[in-house]
């Protein structure tokens with residue numbers, strides 16, 4: 512189940528916004544406007560603040576667009592990597608759609 516986590520709730524409540532915004536500036540802009548967030552781990556990047564942690568792309572969305580509804584998730588454009596934090600490259604979808612799209616990308620012959 513995907514739910515708004517503690518750090519996302521803090522941002523929604525107006526806390527730590529400037530600090531999170533500053534941390535989100537650590538990205539590389541690509542030719543197709545992807546904003547690839549820098550970080551040390553593979554996969555989704557995270558941001559830590561005040562002992563709380565959340566995924567960078569979810570924090571970017573929360574700051575720019577607001578709350579991500581429960582049971583919903585952010586799906587990246589086909590051409591995006593999961594480290595992209597450009598909110599214009601994401602869409603709020605159900606988990607079912609997110610998994611279906613992920614499968615379609617991984618196994619294009621099966622899900623075409």
Ligand SMILES: [Zn+2]
Pocket residue numbers: 544545546588590591592595596597600
């Ligand atoms: Zn992107």
